[in-house]
Amino acid sequence: MTTTDNTKIDTTDFSDPIDAVRPDDLRLEKFLPYRLSVLSNRVSNAIADAYSARFDLTIPAWRVMAILGRFPNLSAADLVEQTAMDKVAISRAVSILIKNDYITRSEDLADRRRQVLNLSDLGRDVYERIVPLAQQYENDLMGSLSADERNQLDSIIEKLMARAQDWANRGLID
């Protein structure tokens, strides 16, 4: 174990006395990593459909635009840092966006390896139409939660994220 104590945590409180599974079985439908994956896929797919239907944008491409909309004059490396996407994904998204005239690329004369990226006028236009759409999805999701739950969700995600990050760094659980 890395950091956790050995306390058994019962994920669910509704233990069905009759239908109980053997203690050593895994209930996939209650297994957090599994549930996260299903949830995330459902959400992402729905939204990806919406973006691509209306603006012919992939999710990675949209993410790049979302960042450039807030922070102009970034390089691809800056985007990597901001988005947690990898080099290649960024590079591909950027090249699509340039082909679509959604962003512009200009050389950085100080460092001729770097390329400074920005939304084009067209790109900003699209950006400004997508943002409300994105917010609508967000609101719709959040609207399904109680006020209490909304408040906790943020901190829950941060904590889980940090823990998963630990795994990636320190090497896994051993």
Place this chain on the structure above:
Amino acid sequence: MTTTDNTKIDTTDFSDPIDAVRPDDLRLEKFLPYRLSVLSNRVSNAIADAYSARFDLTIPAWRVMAILGRFPNLSAADLVEQTAMDKVAISRAVSILIKNDYITRSEDLADRRRQVLNLSDLGRDVYERIVPLAQQYENDLMGSLSADERNQLDSIIEKLMARAQDWANRGLID
């Protein structure tokens, strides 16, 4: 809008007065679909590494085993229903597992299209060694949350899942 009222929900409470972005900018790092995707990828990748390093199993293959460990004698179609994976993924996972002798496939004489799947002895063996590993990951993740948060997480996920499912059915937000 489909189901939501127009109430603006503020995802975050720590609104930084100085550094505030324009109200119409999207803060990707606070955007729930994005965060879910990053979180889910981090978690899944870490675990996928662990499984594949020790047992040469992909995540889909492991999921199939997890279900078969609890519910013997399922068909591929049953697995589709249980796992939320699709036909093709199941078919591929099954064929790998058979090649590894982790599961067995026998014809259903009543319906000769169907194939009844089960863990082999070897498969059950592996299953029984993975379950504790999986539980360890789960516990480690959950251990990063407060008791309160753990209690709410389950219901939060259910609600978000249901909402995202709605999107898929009713067609998206319009």
Place this chain on the structure above:
DNA sequence: CGGCAGTGGTTACATTTGAAACCAATTTTA
């Protein structure tokens, strides 16, 4: 200066994934 390690970014290749076409067995319906 002149090499040489490190960085920004793209390309090439292998692997994964998903959609649609497909085959075979079964059920329906007329």
Place this chain on the structure above:
DNA sequence: TAAAATTGGTTTCAAATGTAACCACTGCCG
């Protein structure tokens, strides 16, 4: 009981994704 429609499952093909190799440039150290 013979189409026609459905269901279980696999195969095929295209698109998405990740890894590693790579090129061009910079910056450092001798």
